[in-house]
Amino acid sequence: MQQIGLKVEFMKMTSRYYNAVIILDSRLSPPEQWQEFGHELCHALETKLTMSPLSAELQEMQANVFAYKFCVPSFMLKRIQLSQVQIDLVRLIASRFKYTRICFREVGFTQ
Secondary structure, three states, X not given: OHHHOOEEEEXXXXXXXXXXXXXXXXXXXXXXXHHHHHHHHHHHHOOOOOOOHHHXXXXXXXXXXXXXXXXXXXXXXXXXXXXXXXXXXXXXXXXHHOOOHHHHHXXXXXX
16 A cells, blocks of 8 residues: 555544544454445545545445455456355355445345
8 A cells, every 4th residue: 555655554443534644443454444444445545635525425326336346356357267156156255355245235246
């Protein structure tokens, strides 16, 4: 992260991006922290402008989508053989990419 001028810290507070620091909630599980990292990384990479509440809401939705796709890159998903039953596939992906169930719902997987 130093190569792009970002720092990552773990604290007992809700995850956020502030002043070139991605702060991750240390109380979350590793899969939840990974998902939060993807979300906050999107904020770090986008241009920050003064926004109306409506555009801020849109930016949050876009950061969530980015986080889901960042945490489980679709090009890597395509390499996984789909010969197992769906629940086994969900567990494999969750284990490999430290993905939460919320993310799975967003990318179309159900249990």
